[in-house]
Amino acid sequence: MSIYLSKCASASVLREAEAARRNRLEIVRALSQGQVSRRELIKWGVFTSGGLLSATHGLSPFVRSSWGAIPTGVPRSPLFGAVAFTQPLLRFDVLTPGAMTTMSPAPTREANTTLQAVSPLLGGGYGPIEGRPPGAIWAHQGFDDPRCAPQVAFQATQEGAKANAAGVYRPEVTARLNCDFDPATMPVEFRFHPRMPLQRSDKVWTFNGTLPPKLVMGRYGHPILFRHHNRLDPDQSRNGGFGIHTISTHEHNGHHGAENDGFTGAYFFPGQFYDYHWPIVLAGHTSVNKDATDDRAGTPRDDGGVDRIPGDWRETMSTHWFHDHMFSFTSQNVYKGNAAMFNIYSALDRGNEAIDDGVNLRLPSGTAKSWGNLDYDVNLMLADKAWDRDGQLNFDIFDFDGFLGDQMTVNLFWKPFFNVEPRKYRFRILNASVSRFFKLALSDRSPMIQIANDGNLLPNPVVLTELDEQGIAERYDIVIDFSRYALGTRVYMVNLAEHQDGKRIAEDLSLSEALSGNSDDPCVGKFLEFRVVLPLSAPDQSRVPATLIPNPDLSAIPVARERVFEFGRGGKQTTRDPVSSYFGPWGIETNDGDMLAADFGRISAAPRYGTREIWTLKNGGGGWDHPIHIHFEEGQVLARDGSARKVPPWERGRKDVYRLRPGGTVKITMQFRDWGGMFMEHCHNTVHEDNAMLLRWEIDDGGTPMLRPLPTPIPTPQGVTFRDPDDVLRTAY
Structure with a gap:
């Protein structure tokens, strides 16, 4: 069975697949725009009673035929003359923090039910400006507690693709460390590669509508109020064939009340906002280390010191992400771009590799700021994508086994390169795919040091030449030491996991097999090039200690x-x-x-x-x-x-x-x-x-x-x- 049409597929096979795609597109559009329901499609015989698309030629290009099953439903994504590893990987776009006094209207403990006019496309009349459910049950827990009351404000919109204007993008590193990209003078257009078409605003929906993906930087003891504005089109039919304009923002693995968790049924509509309160407290803060006497439970101060906080220091977290969780539309909305990352800093993982206070682990980061240096601490969002013959993002909402794209992106850039110095780097790797698993290695079989899994630093680092299979939503933090390479060396990150469908990995290939180019899975092989071309700017003061964060001992808890x-x-x-x-x-x-x-x-x-x-x-x-x-x-x-x-x-x-x-x-x-x-x-x-x-x-x-x-x-x-x-x-x- 093949998963994508072969490069040498016959003209008749291509015509059959394209005809099926066009025929199905009308049903896809009607279902995604709410014009028909899945129950109605069952009555019409389009779906089986089990919820599967009926296997009918001319409707489903992934039914059995002489050319096999094709989960994408379309021929391979065209490249428009783009060549791999010819565009730079840009760092995440760091959202700007603000004082709570900058928020207008001011956040409230219970949902803000001030009325506003509702678009006629949404039924007209009047409705609340905040989409959070009203009343005491959905009030922000801990909102009036001095330890949890929000201190730092972030705001972001959800909207269609547009250019990130010069002077707006904030990578929080110098141009030298961002592949010589100067954000002050250079805009970032929304395209997967400079030779590929601009993405339409109905096809891609990201935070603020721009590239690169967004990053929130927070620290324990400084609770956050994240205001998410829904600025998607109120016309549900203007969705490019997939996705829905109602959203619910899930801060993945956040330790806070359910009103801020992005519950799948607590979604909000275009024209509304939702205030999410992320207290960023250590778990057990009401029962463990309540008097804040443990030096290891702390938050980094701007002057280089540490403020102690209550809670269990063994529950410290580091690498999170947040994404849409709209009921029955999560895959479509996340695939369209509703995904961002969230770095959490602490006394243990403060993001300054030089401070040696007996608590700070001194992981690769940088030294310019007292906390949160990103110089050598890099967020990587991996996701497979597919686009149509016009280069527009494409998705098959009828593939219930699991959707596979045929092109690899990193931070939403197609097969980029990244310039590095000959020293240790930390990479926070997120699998932001819909259904694809990854298995990563370096092209020269060099070792990598895994220090975290799912945002939590491990008890002890693990040295590997191949990472374990990385499931969707898992985060793997790794350290790569580029000091082993001479200046001018190029080394690649490689995916070894071969899929034949969206069910699971079909086979983990050897490195030589993955590099051979013989796999039927286009996402196998090299997808990110590291260029060791930057001279060392300062001594590498980072380290990877033998002990990171031990697990809490739960044996005494029944x-x-x-x-x-x-x-x-x-x-x-x-x-x-x-x-x-x-x-x-x-x-x-x-x-x-x-x-x-x-x-x-x-x-x-x-x-x-x-x-x-x-x-x-x-x-x-x-x-x-x-x-x-x-x-x-x-x-x-x-x-x-x-x-x-x-x-x-x-x-x-x-x-x-x-x-x-x-x-x-x-x-x-x-x-x-x-x-x-x-x-x-x-x-x-x-x-x-x-x-x-x-x-x-x-x-x-x-x-x-x-x-x-x-x-x-x-x-x-x-x-x-x-x-x-x-x-x-x-x-x-």
């Missing part, structure tokens, strides 16, 4: 409950609400119950506040690979496939995404502390998530305002209403 979640196919829908319920080929089974399709009005688990539980995650079989994400609390892996010995070193730290692998199981333990509300658990192959592999769970204390069970928000442009849960599983409590 286990209140054990739960089992199985992820598989054949999820049935027991509720029929057109807003909160969804059907699809996927589902989740809880505690040996039914395999259920997603409904954000259903409560599947409700652990008690202040308790610890053990959860077993099971793959239901079928040869699939599911990267499972549990919101809010990071966990520790106790066993893989029933054995603690099968947990590899790079999974022995704290995690928030758990690879199940075909037929596999993972047993984890988690605590439920500090905050409450409704959270989610789902497969982060976002195509699986959007097609019903998602559930809601919640934490409450049984008192006001955290009622048991919590009412479900139902958003409209004219205001959010609440209703009782659609369903509460008998084993939830």
